[in-house]
Amino acid sequence: MSRQVLDSARPGIGAADTRPDGGWALRVLVVESDASTAEDLVQELRRHGYRATGVVTAAAALRDHRGADLVLLDLDLPDLDGLEVCRRMRATGDVPIITVTTRGAELDRVLGLQAGCDDYVVKPYGLRELLARMEAVMRRARPRQAAPVITHGALRIDAEARELLLEGRRVDLTPKEFDLLYLLASQPGTTVSRRQLLSEVWDDEWSRRGRTIDTHVSSLRSKLGSSQWIVTVRGVGFRLGRG
Template sequence: MERAAAVDAGTLLDVPRSVLVVEDDARIRRMVQLTLRREGFDVAEASSGEEALLHLAGRAFDVVLLDLRLPGLDGFQVCREIRRTSTTPVIMVTARSDSDDVVAGLEAGADDYVTKPFVPKELLARVRAITRRARDGDEHPVLTVGDLEISPLAASVTRAGSPLDLTKTEFRLLVELAADRGRALSREELLQRVWGYDYFGDSRLVDVHIRRLRKKVELDPANPVVVTTVRGMGYRVPA
């Protein structure tokens, strides 16, 4: 009986993670598909924003890899549409790391980004990290910050009993700050804790997600009291 239970548990762990690749360049789409499938991912493809939304209406995915510069319905519009109804993690693909597309894509609701040209190892690191943190449980107990109740196990945040609609990345960011309340966490530390690897000093991910988080958890986002800025250091949830 114990052996059978172990096999069942292993089978559950081996369930393929599903990725929707949205890319209009057939060569890049094929390369990404082959790279992910070799690593055991279940991959679906879309060559346009319209096709991507059809896929998303028909099934759930663990992550969406989304090119921003698509013909017709572009990646920014697709990302905003995803965020209307879903917390599915989105990794956007941009042409240049110093482009305004990075900030615009994050503001539209993307969780992470990768820039072209990219190497398979970098892409896999992004996808693995985002699917791992979306599926992993959390060791923190229920956390209370003012009138917010944060439940890592249920992946929920409520204010006076009413749920707040946070993405998985926004939720993880809030949990990390709340678990260390009273202590300022640097952008680099938050990048490591929430995104899972080093971004070589690129703080845009943290700053944009903090702005998005504040819009949802602060009564007055212009004067935050839940997530405050510690100048020259980072962010904290006051004790």
């Protein structure tokens, strides 16, 4: 698939579609600098029932993402760094974003999460892992039942609005960061195990690989302005502190 063909795929992104079984066909925008890689992934996603299209530039991604249900975002784009693309997408909407990149260092993961991505996948990856992560991200993005507001010191966590206020100031979190913080806040004074966090926040086996929890905790601490908000209980898990 040529770059021209990939970038001209825009009309298909915005239109609703359904699978043969009557279910909703998730509209996935693949943003990948290599046209051949983009074509292969688009075709694989289509074979698995997704309505996928691809683009190879940041400009096309910023043009098309509003019509997508999910974005798979390469960071190494020819016209603009993917982290900046992620920030701009997040500033204009809440479409779920999964970063798919060769940048695998912990700092890169932290920067990606701080930029607003909902998950971070390092190349090379298995298709089953990517599909599992896509499904998990979309489960968390679906509307939830109303839940109470939790106040903890200077924090006000509204689960229904999915809003965090710190001393009255809104703090923007990714869906995973919010769920992690809310789970800790819902059990004040209790150490929440890594196993429980993985089960209730990530809900998939693939996240058991790597330092998924630690990366999100690091990002949360940075956004909250203090490492004391989330206390590490070595060998067990984490509990909510007082900043």
